[in-house]
Amino acid sequence: MFNGRVLFLSVFSCVVLMLSGCSSNRFASRDANATYVNTQLKIIPRSQDKIQVQSQCSRSFSLLQKLNADKFSAYRNQFDEINDAYYFYKRNFDLMNKDSKELMASVLDSKLDMVCVRVDNASFVGIYGKMKKVMDL
Secondary structure, three states, X not given: OHHHHHHHHHHHHHHHHHHHOOOOOOOOOOOOOOHHHHHHHOOOOOOHHHHHHHHHHHHHHHHHHHHOHHHHHHHHHHHHHHHHXXXXXXXXXXXXXXXXXXXXXXXXXXXHHHHHHHHHHHXXXXXXXXXXXXXXX
C-alpha cells in the first residue's frame, strides 16, 4: 500500500512537472479547464468517495471561472500553495519521521477538501446571483 502510494506520487509529480515545464510562466497555462483542479486533487491518494467529490470540485471550479474571475483566481492560488507544500513534502519525505509524514499528508488532504468546499460554495453563490436577477424581473 505504502509503496503504491509513493509510486503514485512519483508518477503524478513527473506528469505535473512535464506539463508545467511547457510554459515559461508558472501561471501561463492556468486557463479554463478542470484538468488543473483534477491535477491538484490527485496529490494525495484518495478513497472512491473522495474521487467522486473531486469530480464535482472540478466542475464547480470550471463554472466558477465563468461566474467570478476574482474568486477563481483566489482559489487557484490556494491550490498552488497546496501544490507547493506537496512538493516540499515529496522532496523531504525521506527526512521526515512517521508522524511528520502522516501529519503533512493529512493536512494536505484536509486543505484540498477545504478549498473544494469553498469552490463549491462560491459557484453556488454565483449561480444564485445570476438567478436572483432573473427572479427579480
